[in-house]
Amino acid sequence: MNHAITANNLTKRFGDFTAVTAISFEVGKGEIFGFLGANGAGKTTAMRMLTGLSRPTEGEATVAGFDVYREPEQIKRRIGYMSQKFSLYEDMKVRENIRFYGGIYGLPRKQVRQETDRLIEELGMSEFANSLVSGIPLGWRQKLAFSIAILHRPAIVFLDEPTGGVDPVTRRQFWEMIYKTASEGTTVFVTTHYMDEAEYCSRVSIMVEGRIAALDTPQAMKASFGVETMNEVFLGLTRPGGD
Amino acid sequence: MIQTENLKKSYGTTPALRGIHLQVQPGELFGLIGPDGAGKTTLIRILATLLLADEGSAQLDHKDVVADYRTIRRSIGYMPGRFSLYQDLTVEENLTFFATIFGTTIEENYELIRDIYVQLEPFKNRRAGKLSGGMKQKLALCCALIHKPTVLLLDEPTTGVDPVSRQEFWEMLKRLKAKNITILVSTPYMDEASLCDRVALMQDGAILQVDEPENIVNSYEKPLLAVKAANIYKLIQDLRQFEPAHTVFPFGEYVHLSLKSVVWPELIHGYLLDKGHTDIEIRQATPTIEDIFMEKSQL
Numbered sequence A: 001m002n003h004a005i006t007a008n009n010l011t012k013r014f015g016d017f018t019a020v021t022a023i024s025f026e027v028g029k030g031e032i033f034g035f036l037g038a039n040g041a042g043k044t045t046a047m048r049m050l051t052g053l054s055r056p057t058e059g060e061a062t063v064a065g066f067d068v069y070r071e072p073e074q075i076k077r078r079i080g081y082m083s084q085k086f087s088l089y090e091d092m093k094v095r096e097n098i099r100f101y102g103g104i105y106g107l108p109r110k111q112v113r114q115e116t117d118r119l120i121e122e123l124g125m126s127e128f129a130n131s132l133v134s135g136i137p138l139g140w141r142q143k144l145a146f147s148i149a150i151l152h153r154p155a156i157v158f159l160d161e162p163t164g165g166v167d168p169v170t171r172r173q174f175w176e177m178i179y180k181t182a183s184e185g186t187t188v189f190v191t192t193h194y195m196d197e198a199e200y201c202s203r204v205s206i207m208v209e210g211r212i213a214a215l216d217t218p219q220a221m222k223a224s225f226g227v228e229t230m231n232e233v234f235l236g237l238t239r240p241g242g243d
Numbered sequence B: 001m002i003q004t005e006n007l008k009k010s011y012g013t014t015p016a017l018r019g020i021h022l023q024v025q026p027g028e029l030f031g032l033i034g035p036d037g038a039g040k041t042t043l044i045r046i047l048a049t050l051l052l053a054d055e056g057s058a059q060l061d062h063k064d065v066v067a068d069y070r071t072i073r074r075s076i077g078y079m080p081g082r083f084s085l086y087q088d089l090t091v092e093e094n095l096t097f098f099a100t101i102f103g104t105t106i107e108e109n110y111e112l113i114r115d116i117y118v119q120l121e122p123f124k125n126r127r128a129g130k131l132s133g134g135m136k137q138k139l140a141l142c143c144a145l146i147h148k149p150t151v152l153l154l155d156e157p158t159t160g161v162d163p164v165s166r167q168e169f170w171e172m173l174k175r176l177k178a179k180n181i182t183i184l185v186s187t188p189y190m191d192e193a194s195l196c197d198r199v200a201l202m203q204d205g206a207i208l209q210v211d212e213p214e215n216i217v218n219s220y221e222k223p224l225l226a227v228k229a230a231n232i233y234k235l236i237q238d239l240r241q242f243e244p245a246h247t248v249f250p251f252g253e254y255v256h257l258s259l260k261s262v263v264w265p266e267l268i269h270g271y272l273l274d275k276g277h278t279d280i281e282i283r284q285a286t287p288t289i290e291d292i293f294m295e296k297s298q299l
Helices: A043-050 A072-078 A094-104 A110-122 A138-149 A167-184 A217-223 A229-236 B040-047 B069-075 B091-101 B109-124 B133-145 B165-180 B191-197 B215-219 B232-243 B266-276 B290-299
Strands: A003-013 A016-026 A034-038 A058-063 A078-083 A156-160 A186-192 A203-208 A211-216 B001-012 B014-024 B028-033 B055-060 B076-079 B151-154 B183-187 B196-203 B205-213 B224-228 B246-250 B254-259 B280-283
Touching: A003 A043, A003 A186, A003 B040, A016 A043, A016 A058, A016 A186, A016 A203, A016 A211, A016 B205, A034 A043, A034 A167, A043 A186, A043 B055, A058 B165, A072 A078, A078 A138, A094 A138, A110 A138, A138 A156, A167 A186, A167 B091, A167 B232, A167 B246, A167 B290, A203 A217, A203 A229, A203 B151, A211 A217, A211 A229, A217 A229, A217 B001, B001 B040, B014 B055, B028 B040, B028 B165, B028 B191, B040 B055, B040 B183, B069 B076, B076 B133, B091 B109, B091 B133, B091 B246, B109 B133, B109 B165, B133 B151, B133 B165, B133 B205, B165 B183, B165 B191, B191 B266, B191 B290, B196 B215, B196 B290, B205 B215, B205 B290, B215 B232, B215 B290, B224 B232, B224 B266, B232 B246, B232 B266, B254 B290
Parallel strands: A034 A186, A034 A203, A078 A156, A156 A186, B028 B183, B028 B196, B076 B151, B151 B183
Antiparallel strands: A003 A016, A003 A058, A203 A211, B001 B014, B001 B055, B196 B205, B224 B254, B224 B280, B246 B254
């Protein structure tokens, strides 16, 4: 297996509406792949197909070497997922959340105990270990959610707008965690509305109305549009002839 | 137009506002910039007469938010952070509903919302719940404007919205400002600060700084460099070990390195070469609002 993700003409239709139109791309192992697009461009639908939650209408895709049609359960075991909206159980304690997800991922009890202690130590969260998640600051919550999403050492972690509303320092600490994870070999697939974050990615794809309108390194994209920032690239693609 | 003195509010033992002093001039487009949990929503809800402060006072157009709440409610337009229109009413029904409540009609104040409403008109018979995010936001703004308020209070109107819709929304705000409406808008997106006349940077229930965005950026005092190398993650780690480094943060494709005092770029270049870095690039960086925010919030 050379690629963490491959997609070939992957398509999803809901009745008459085509949410994702024949998208093709490959994501390399250990890559940080930015998946951008306007609201309603089809990002969530594409991500749901890749995480085995939604069956494609047409096309092929493999994730961690497994087929999205035939082997969605194998895929689910090898990926991590985190979103801004849903990540942790707020009415459970920090420690309980870690233990709960460890159990869901099928880690042995002993390992769960060790991982729980290691995580709390690494994140510097001992003072919150027995607090309800609802009571800890948002920045800590997001860092915890990310750590839990990679608790079972998945081949690929999907992050859906992980940093929304987070303060600038925490947002950067969060990206350092992403760099670290990628440098250890986990592939990172991430969506964001922060265009400066697009530049932290090895490569970026931009979806417009269900299609991939551009796919390249941020540097190459900026060069081909002759602009200074990813924000300008994004506006140029999603609002052609804009303003 | 908006004035607060020492506003304090706690939820249980958690302080949300720790004594806010704020003055917004008539016709100003004023931004409350800060992450979740900074106290933006609490402040806006107190100004919208929807929440009582524990201490301190606030006035809108010289009317007190507690004593004169009825008068204030007639003259403000409020857009809450969460979409709060009637999902099972159509676009037009929602707008008519809000107009009627304020004893007016769509026709009477159409002029004010025309620019925004023309984009919604093709969907006027669609239920609000079925609109896209950008359209919902435009409808909410129309409903907040339909009674011709003198002050607009907008709580995170662009959160979770893509960059294109965000830009369109700010263009709408500029046109409203031109019609002499005072606008107080909160946002967690620091880059939006530059679109405001003045901003207050907020963190943990307190205001870190109030000024024009340009002055805020110019107030950055430390030498700031943008550094790049092939391996960004290692670059960050190594720069943190660099003795003259004050802070090291990733910023787009570069890393912003602030220094305790001026250091020749050649020295940094040599240090990075010794650490085995390749494709090294070092240049002066222009501070952004985020640089300022991070500097101030870590004091």
